[in-house]
Amino acid sequence: MNNTEKIACAVKDAAIFAASSPEDNRNRALLKAAELLSERRAEILAVNAADMSAAEKNGIARPMLKRLALNDNKLDSLITGLRDLVELPDPNGKVRFARQLDDGLVLKCISCPIGVIGVVFEARPEALVQIASLCIKSGNGAILKGGSEALNSNRVLFDIMITAARESGLPENCLALLESREQISELLACDKYVDLLIPRGSNSFVRYIMDNTNIPVMGHAAGVCHVYVDEHADPVKAARIVCDAKTQYPAACNAAETLLLHKSIAGSFFKEYDRIKDEFPKITLRAVGDICGYTGCEQGSEDDLGREFSDNVLAVKVVSSVEEAIAHINRYGSKHTDSIVTENDDAAELFFRLVDSAGVYRNCSTRFADGFRYGFGAEVGISTSKIHARGPVGLDGLMTYKYILIGEGHIVGDYASGVKSFKHVDMIF
Amino acid sequence: MNNTEKIACAVKDAAIFAASSPEDNRNRALLKAAELLSERRAEILAVNAADMSAAEKNGIARPMLKRLALNDNKLDSLITGLRDLVELPDPNGKVRFARQLDDGLVLKCISCPIGVIGVVFEARPEALVQIASLCIKSGNGAILKGGSEALNSNRVLFDIMITAARESGLPENCLALLESREQISELLACDKYVDLLIPRGSNSFVRYIMDNTNIPVMGHAAGVCHVYVDEHADPVKAARIVCDAKTQYPAACNAAETLLLHKSIAGSFFKEYDRIKDEFPKITLRAVGDICGYTGCEQGSEDDLGREFSDNVLAVKVVSSVEEAIAHINRYGSKHTDSIVTENDDAAELFFRLVDSAGVYRNCSTRFADGFRYGFGAEVGISTSKIHARGPVGLDGLMTYKYILIGEGHIVGDYASGVKSFKHVDMIF
DSSP, X not given: OOHHHHHHHHHHHHHHHHHTSOHHHHHHHHHHHXXXXXXXXXXXXXXXXXXXXXXXXXXXXXXXXXXXXXXXXXXXXHHHHHHHHHHSOOOTTOEEEEEEEETTEEEEEEEEEOSEEEEEEOSOTHHHHHHHHHHXXXXXXXXXXXXXXXXXXXXXXXXXXXXXXXXXXXXXXXXXXXXXXXXXXXXHTOTTTOOEEEEESOHHHHHHHHHTOSSOBOSOSOOOEXXXXXXXXXXXXXXXXXXXXXHSSTTSTTSEEEEEEETTTHHHHHHHHHHHGGGSOOOEEEEOSOOTTOOSOEEOOGGGTTOOOOSSEEEEEEESSHHHHHXXXXXXXXXXXXXXXXXXXXXXXXXXXXXXXXXXXXXXOGGGOSHHHHTOSOOSEEEOOSSSOOEEEOGGGGEEEEEEEEEEEEOTHHHHTTSSOOOOEEOOO | OOHHHHHHHHHHHHHHHHHTSOHHHHHHHHHHHHHHHHHTHHHHHHHXXXXXXXXXXXXXXXXXXHHHOOOHXXXXXXXXXXXXXXXXXXXXXXXXXXXXXXXXXXXXXXXXXXXXXXXXXXXXXXXXXXXXXXXXXXXXXXXXXXXXXXXXXXXXXXXXXXXXXXXXXXXXXXXXXXXXXXXXXXXXXXXXXXXXXXXESOHHHHHHHHXXXXXXXXXXXXXXEEEEEOTTOOHHHHHHHHHHHHHSSTTSTTSEEEXXXXXXXHHXXXXXXXXXXXXXXXXXXXXXXXXXXXXXXEEOOGGGTTOOOOSSEEEEEEESSHHHHHHHHHHHSOSSEEEEEOSOHHHHHHHHXXXXXXXXXXXXXXXXXXXXXXXXXXXXXXXXOSSSOOEEEOGXXXXXXXXXXXXXXXXXXXXXXXXXXXXXXXXXX
8 A cells, every 4th residue: 555545545434434423513623624714824824925936936827826826815715615614504414315115114315425535636725725624514535635836835724624623523534635746646546445536727637637547537627618699699798798708717617718609690799799898808809710701800710619718719600590509519518608698588498408518508608607606605616527416516516325224124035026015105204 | 430439429419309308209209119019029039039049059158048038027027117117207307406696697407318328238138128218218318239149139129219219209319229349349438429338247347347438437346235233133134134135136236245243143143044044045154254153154264255256155254343344344345235133223323324335224135225126117227336326226317417597698797896796595496
């Protein structure tokens, strides 16, 4: 056993007990963590400043530096987030259904934590607190590996989370922190101990994780979202939605990457777009194919379709029907979030039914795809997989269930021979 | 694109439309399939007889031959199964929750099929009908690869299912049949088109599938189930449960493989066991370590712990506490199904909370772990994974969900700037 395996095995053993820990202990741990974050604020900010200046010396890119930085605002919202999480109902131990199979033989399906969650994230140290707290609330164990740039920040934040957990009666090893890059590949091999991996970072990083482990992976590599402006769209709504979906945070996975325009709306859309575009950051439009003579575009190419620009760049393509738009999205999209702008109910209904994405929207920006905006309290990430959790993933995505069957000496032979037969009566609980 | 990819791509395109097909069409397809099975009974049995005699000539093992054989009984229960499935509620398009995020901005979470299910099964041709019918009911597309021994039986059964589907208005390519062995590895590479794989067959076969694809796999490789006879067990219940759990169908994945006996119950357990054992097929007990002087056992070894015998052989080990039994099960088990025999509520409660398996039972046989016995109407298989579906998997395990968000031109910028704020009011639907 290498050291990472030993750590994973210890977290696995602890996770069994975390799963059956009282709700009170788990909530107390969250409140304690909020307290410690507040008390140790100066220390956290000092250590983070040291990480920042080391990162600057190493010539780290500006957007990365921005993600690495902690400040009073970010700490305040972490503290609020922890307190909000306490208020959410316990997701653990809920009876999902109960059924009497026969006299004296009762089946119950009960929610329980998945077990050990491995989280590998880049840069943003507050992710450590957010994810550890969701794992504590749900009764999962967690193995956390943060970006090396945030080494010192992560150490302090981890110390706060594990201290809060231990002081509240949770098992000693319910959380673990990995620090070296080599431990990532060792963690990917721990399929005996780790039940689910959640990678958060660049596309290539997530893709690397997905391609190199037998452990189920939850998350998304690409975020290629579309806005389709239908022939029955209101151009005023359409132009604002397009600008927001692209520019509100262009590096986010739920930002729009391709604009599909119905040929009969293109003229009035561009007219409105030109009228309001200066209210938003400037977008570089890249036309793929003929776009009805509009001259405000760069010349794009087929390669721009299905491409994630992560910048204020938007591919534009003209289509002849809602069916063509749907087929385009299902072919080039990443099953993340796609929006139709239309005043026509039939077009919207068709779009809802046939677009094969986690989020399918009408008359609103793709940027709404987010756990906080959905009212989940918090999110561990956004899943583009269709198995288990899909879209923004909150506490529910960290749960599974087990079947409890309670008998009085019941054997299957009696049912196979016909001496007894099943009743299957659903029970109210 | 190789031929398998072309097939998978066509099923993917069809699956989008199957997902949004009316419930009536899907139910009509099931009734039509039941009709055709009945009408073409003689043809099915003749073709199956040809498969059987070819298999016999090729010297195929007897248990495999038994699985290959179709007869009137099996066909009758397939027909009944199809009609029962029609009666089950439509799992598709159910609103799981609805929430008003703000004025005019409504989020709905709606159940929908996963998409394309790839099923690779050995021998039993009736699996083709069972799985295809679950996929039809749930609105999934399916790619089916059966055992080569059942080639002709599978062809007729597939023809019945696809004819029934097409005649009921389902898309032309909602089901596909693969016939050659090489197509399995090609199918495993179709992660662009196949959303979930369900392998049904030997442990090594399932393990091979799991190790050679990026597509999520649902099912189980090993089935290592335990019965733990607690110090507070009723020996009469215990002896019958152990005999049933081992012998009722020893090759099944939910058969018991290891008996754990509390040291203080061993004597009275063996006394009762010797009294009743002749009512059941003979079990070879393999003692691992000291088993309190009972002489009716072969000498076993550590290698027998966690071993799936698939035969009337049972490892026996003595433990000193319920905690030791739980730790043993979590270490050697396969997270399938494990049962405690006890009259003590505290021991049962501890067992329920800490055993990390899909099924955790009290005072009944592990052989109850089955979709029909649970009242699911049918099952596609049993999952020992903790992600997505767990335990016996029925229609629900073939579903996922999508988020529908309906606005009136809502953009995220208004919420980021504080012009608007979220209301998050859950809606009754």
